[in-house]
Amino acid sequence: xxxxxxxxxxxxxxxxxxxxxxxxxxxxxxxxxxxxxxxxxxxxxxxxxxxxxxxxxxxxxxxxxxxxxxxxxxxxxxxxxxxxxxxxxxxxxxxxxxxxxxxxxxxxxxxxxxxxxxxxxxxxxxxxxxxxxxxxxxxxxxxxxxxxxxxxxxxxxxxxxxxxxxxxxxxxxxxxxxxxxxxxxxxxxxxxxxxxxxxxxxxxxxxxxxxxxxxxxxxxxxxxxxxxxxxxxxxxxxxxxxxxxxxxxxxxxxxxxxxxxxxxxxxxxxxxxxxxxxxxxxxxxxxxxxxxxxxxxxxxxxxxxxxxxxxxxxxxxxxxxxxx
Amino acid sequence: xxxxxxxxxxxxxxxxxxxxxxxxxxxxxxxxxxxxxxxxxxxxxxxxxxxxxxxxxxxxxxxxxxxxxxxxxxxxxxxxxxxxxxxxxxxxxxxxxxxxxxxxxxxxxxxxxxxxxxxxxxxxxxxxxxxxxxxxxxxxxxxxxxxxxxxxxxxxxxxxxxxxxxxxxxxxxxxxxxxxxxxxxxxxxxxxxxxxxxxxxxxxxxxxxxxxxxxxxxxxxxxxxxxxxxxxxxxxxxxxxxxxxxxxxxxxxxxxxxxxxxxxxxxxxxxxxxxxxxxxxxxxxxxxxxxxxxxxxxxxxxxxxxxxxxxxxxxxxxxxxxxx
Numbered sequence: 001x002x003x004x005x006x007x008x009x010x011x012x013x014x015x016x017x018x019x020x021x022x023x024x025x026x027x028x029x030x031x032x033x034x035x036x037x038x039x040x041x042x043x044x045x046x047x048x049x050x051x052x053x054x055x056x057x058x059x060x061x062x063x064x065x066x067x068x069x070x071x072x073x074x075x076x077x078x079x080x081x082x083x084x085x086x087x088x089x090x091x092x093x094x095x096x097x098x099x100x101x102x103x104x105x106x107x108x109x110x111x112x113x114x115x116x117x118x119x120x121x122x123x124x125x126x127x128x129x130x131x132x133x134x135x136x137x138x139x140x141x142x143x144x145x146x147x148x149x150x151x152x153x154x155x156x157x158x159x160x161x162x163x164x165x166x167x168x169x170x171x172x173x174x175x176x177x178x179x180x181x182x183x184x185x186x187x188x189x190x191x192x193x194x195x196x197x198x199x200x201x202x203x204x205x206x207x208x209x210x211x212x213x214x215x216x217x218x219x220x221x222x223x224x225x226x227x228x229x230x231x232x233x234x235x236x237x238x239x240x241x242x243x244x245x246x247x248x249x250x251x252x253x254x255x256x257x258x259x260x261x262x263x264x265x266x267x268x269x270x271x272x273x274x275x276x277x278x279x280x281x282x283x284x285x286x287x288x289x290x291x292x293x294x295x296x297x298x299x300x301x302x303x304x305x306x307x308x309x310x311x312x313x314x315x316x317x318x319x320x321x322x323x324x
Numbered sequence: 325x326x327x328x329x330x331x332x333x334x335x336x337x338x339x340x341x342x343x344x345x346x347x348x349x350x351x352x353x354x355x356x357x358x359x360x361x362x363x364x365x366x367x368x369x370x371x372x373x374x375x376x377x378x379x380x381x382x383x384x385x386x387x388x389x390x391x392x393x394x395x396x397x398x399x400x401x402x403x404x405x406x407x408x409x410x411x412x413x414x415x416x417x418x419x420x421x422x423x424x425x426x427x428x429x430x431x432x433x434x435x436x437x438x439x440x441x442x443x444x445x446x447x448x449x450x451x452x453x454x455x456x457x458x459x460x461x462x463x464x465x466x467x468x469x470x471x472x473x474x475x476x477x478x479x480x481x482x483x484x485x486x487x488x489x490x491x492x493x494x495x496x497x498x499x500x501x502x503x504x505x506x507x508x509x510x511x512x513x514x515x516x517x518x519x520x521x522x523x524x525x526x527x528x529x530x531x532x533x534x535x536x537x538x539x540x541x542x543x544x545x546x547x548x549x550x551x552x553x554x555x556x557x558x559x560x561x562x563x564x565x566x567x568x569x570x571x572x573x574x575x576x577x578x579x580x581x582x583x584x585x586x587x588x589x590x591x592x593x594x595x596x597x598x599x600x601x602x603x604x605x606x607x608x609x610x611x612x613x614x615x616x617x618x619x620x621x622x623x624x625x626x627x628x629x630x631x632x633x634x635x636x637x638x639x640x641x642x643x644x645x646x647x648x
Contacts (some may be wrong), residue, residue, distance in 0.1 A: 024422050111531075205435045206572075230555070241646065242568035244555065245566075247566065249536070251530055
């Protein structure tokens with residue numbers, strides 16, 4: 001039975017066998033202190049947040065499989081593994097290595113715009129070499145969440161996406177692995193980084209000018225710039241899309257907001273037409289902004305867990321009203 | 325001949341006899357250093373920028389008179405006076421006092437988000453007591469640009485607007501005249517301040533929560549929060565409107581951007597229905613954002629001068645495309 005003979009409602013069960021989004025990134029235990037409390041050794045990491053957000057939207061958008069590639073230590077709990085699996089994520093690409101799971105601790109102060117890192121223990125990540133399972137090697141979208149750019153490159157080489165590749169990064173790699181980062185950026189279709197990173201990469205304080213320099217430098221089609229509480233500005237071909245953040249009174253823990261944002265975009269791009277149109281991108285950015293607002297409101301992945309399809313839709317409508 | 329017998333094209337010459345917007349604020353000579361150059365003793369001040377922006381839009385919107393109330397010194401040049409008059413501003417309310425015109429000098433660095441003040445010489449402003457000319461006493465809109473809150477109160481008492489009162493302020497008055505500022509804020513319909521000032525007033529780092537606290541504290545219908553390069557967020561009754569800034573590569577001198585923004589809003593409110601609707605406010609904020617982007621691109625009032633009706637329209641359309 002060929003898929004072109006299917007009626008609309010039947011598509012999801014069939015395309016469900018294929019890998020739609022492959023996400024490589026960190027799986028971690030985070031300890032976070034914010035003015036509103038703290039949490040210790042909570043499930044986190046870029047692949048975790050991006051994966052959970054992506055699988056949330058995959059259900060809405062009738063996508064197929066979402067696979068994670070990463071590494072955890074022997075201490076990674078069965079309940080956390082079950083949580084990821086139950087959310088619909090394929091964990092074949094998650095290796096269990098000798099040693100402890102990656103740990104990060106940090107705190108937020110004042111406007112909570114930026115985390116202050118207290119400790120980073122790479123643990124099993126120190127010698128991690130990502131291996132993409134054979135069944136994951138031609139996804140629609142390959143998304144490299146924040147990770148050493150050399151590991152991102154390795155995954156991109158193993159899993160050439162049929163449609164689109166995207167990556168996130170962080171200031172650390174601009175500092176210590178700039179050449180390697182620029183090289184991998186030159187090989188993707190869409191780059192998501194924050195405003196400070198764009199300024200750093202371009203060595204220019206003016207964000208619009210810095211963005212144009214980065215686009216020229218890496219020759220990317222789409223540059224999505226996260227601005228935290230100030231929203232997002234995207235440069236797409238010759239277009240600019242600028243959106244505010246979803247206004248939130250309950251800022252509890254910004255950890256994972258950027259990953260939630262990126263994972264949501266990945267899901268939308270997988271469900272798109274193939275050609276990334278301006279309207280598709282804008283729609284993805286709207287959904288991603290609303291999704292991140294849930295992550296922001298609780299510690300760890302709790303906010304994402306509290307995001308039901310109904311709550312998401314209500315907030316998306318409210319956001320649309322606010323903008324139009 | 326009653327105005328209700330007029331055809332549309334004839335309105336402006338008749339309503340031109342009435343005062344539509346009264347603006348009180350400073351007229352100053354500014355010296356500014358920015359990474360892109362510097363300017364010495366350039367015409368500036370909150371009333372200057374707000375007045376020029378307001379009169380620009382008054383022409384587009386077929387408004388009547390725009391009057392300024394303020395004080396200059398004996399050194400205020402004839403050419404600057406002529407420039408204000410030729411732009412269509414009524415200067416009957418501008419007093420010439422013994423002494424020198426108010427002078428401010430400052431510089432911008434890095435992202436240029438905030439000015440570093442070098443010197444402030446109040447000069448003639450030190451003993452200024454605003455007197456609103458009789459012909460200016462019932463404008464449609466009274467706009468108190470940034471000025472000591474006691475002077476703003478005095479003007480509001482003298483010139484009760486028929487339609488709407490609005491005010492701008494700055495962190496200095498929150499520091500040294502908080503009670504007086506809150507009192508005058510309680511007496512206006514619309515308050516325009518920046519994000520840092522909202523946080524200061526509410527003593528809360530979360531902008532959305534801080535905004536709600538300020539709205540409760542002063543019981544204002546509309547709170548417009550300027551966020552510089554991050555745009556604007558407005559709280560209007562139970563609505564929120566959030567807009568990004570116009571993306572600008574040529575940030576030369578942010579001095580006067582906030583006043584340009586507020587003066588543009590004043591013009592739009594004067595041309596509105598009387599009831600400030602959400603759509604009217606949003607339209608005013610869009611035009612104000614685009615107007616401020618012109619001020620930003622040159623030193624002093626040069627940017628405003630370069631804003632022709634055609635250039636404004638082109639940029640407004642581009643901004644609308646960016647948002648929708």
